[in-house]
Amino acid sequence: MTLENIVTQLTKDAVKALYNIDCTDAQVQLQKTRAEFEGNITLVVFPFVKMARKAPQMVAAEVGEWMATNAAHLVAKYNAVQGFLNLSIADSFWIEQLQAIDAEAEYGKQPDRNQLMMVEYSSPNTNKPLHLGHVRNNLLGYSVAKIQEANGWNVVKTNIVNDRGIHICKSMLAWLKFGNGETPETSGKKGDHLIGDYYVRFDVEYKKQVKELMEAGKDEETAKREAPLMQEAQAMLRKWEANDPEVRALWEKMNEWVYAGFDETYQRMGVSFDKIYYESTTYLEGKSEVEKGLAAGEFYRREDGSVWANLEKDGLDEKLLLRSDGTSVYMTQDIGTAKLRYQDYPINKMVYVVGNEQEYHFKVLSILLDRLGFPFGKELVHFSYGMVELPNGKMKSREGTVVDADDLMDKMVSDAKEISKDKVNTLQGITEEEANEIARKVGLGALKYFILKVDPRKNMLFNPAESIDFNGNTGPFIQYTYARIKSVLRKAESLESLKTLETLKTIEEKELALIQRLCDYPATVRAAGDEFSPAILCNYAYALACDFNSFYHDLSILNEPDAHKRALRLLLAKNVAKVLNAAMALLGIEMPERM
């Protein structure tokens, strides 16, 4: 039973007894007492003022007095300021709370729902390496999956790889023409970077051709269409669709290079998938699903042979599902993917982690899946996150204004390594290998926290010229707090018996604040799940770390002469470490034992 629940009930009893008011839980407004007033939890009495027909100050005072009298074991003191009743909760209550938290190994984990949630994230194209935009996607997707797991869902993490289409053919063609048989082995390049380089190369050569054609008198549109490279790429796509063995073999070889590169990046980023789907296999399913919808009268065919859905009664437009030549579009593929997924898993809730630029697409997909009879269609969640912007605007692959994921991680880890060199006294005696492992955790922790702490729905700015901080409201700050606690716990010979706590009746203000913060953790996990917001957990972890650092600064743990107090502080430190670790795990951030 949480303090909020207890005080809510107490309030209802009080206003019933004093004013004969029957109030609902929603009318009981509780908040943390502001620092400038004495107390731990504050009841806002304004909602009762009218019915009680008394001044706010009076109501607050009367309710406070009633509580202090009828629940003296809980409400130690109170003060009424205008319409705010500030309650000081008994120290014994907080000590009990701490012991209860300590007893729970998975504190914060919500009960199982026995419901399956599938979370799709990442969704890379196979023609270029991952960049900062993907990093935000991956970190959000992974974290949301962890958060929903903590909220009792069975979660299946999935990835849909866009491995077909004209863009892949561009890389393949450029490699054939200009590659001289270069491979990841011969060049030493990661496979995804190698392919990405040829994608860029295609664009360079293509632009040359367009320019030449335009100089020869063609208008831009014609030039773009008639450039030989584009013609060849399109021919290659047709061959691919026709299962031409040579094209398919090349495609498979190059895909393998890319996947090996992606795997390396994913692993480094610390994200993973339970099941991977490929558009090259799902797009055909989509076609047949559309044909079924056509037969059922949900869709219609135009004279030119193209197939459409009419969404006017949903307030939207008409939407193309199959081109006049019978080939599929993006939407068709997503329908096919949904079908396969539904065959593979008993999905109760489907979550798509995809940028906010695709809101319209998912609105339409939801309607179409629903019409096609997928139970998860109507309720699908498009977890729509904002773009990562650079100081001069959006990232564009072809213009070379992308921040590469691998480079960024390298930079973060090497920065962390550099900073740790000043820490010779705390990190002395560790091996080079351990030092590198710490730098890896800290560098990635800084990056992940930097990205996850901002509200996912909002666009965020990344300035490559300014390095990501390791001080202040950052991942390393929280990791550092954890490492500090671990250091203390290592020095404490053993956690002293909890029994000594039973004789402890009073606690310090900073201890109380910490326990109160720990008590907030389960509600924070729920909120992060309800809102699909890792940022909420970041804010919580930061606040907890701040509270601990303040406590640590003011009060000694190991040097405290009173054994009872020492035991309490050790227990407190241990549980702060536990909760920090748990919260950061839900963000996909690893904690170093020392740093």
Add this chain to the structure above:
RNA sequence: GGUCCGGUAGCUCAGCUGGAUAGAGCAACAGCCUUCUAAGCUGUGGGUCUCGGGUUCGAAUCCCGACCGGAUCACCA
């Protein structure tokens, strides 16, 4: 033009189911290591919460209207 999202300190962001004097970090300045890890702690300065109306005991928060920025409305994905 329609729809959606955003506008809070010099910068990056919290706060938004209405509550007390709007918070952090960075940057700037001033302090704190013979005491459990200074990636820490303490302090100073910095605000017309874009603007204008409305709702009410009370508005950064809710409603309406402007202005500014972004996204989207493809036989691209």
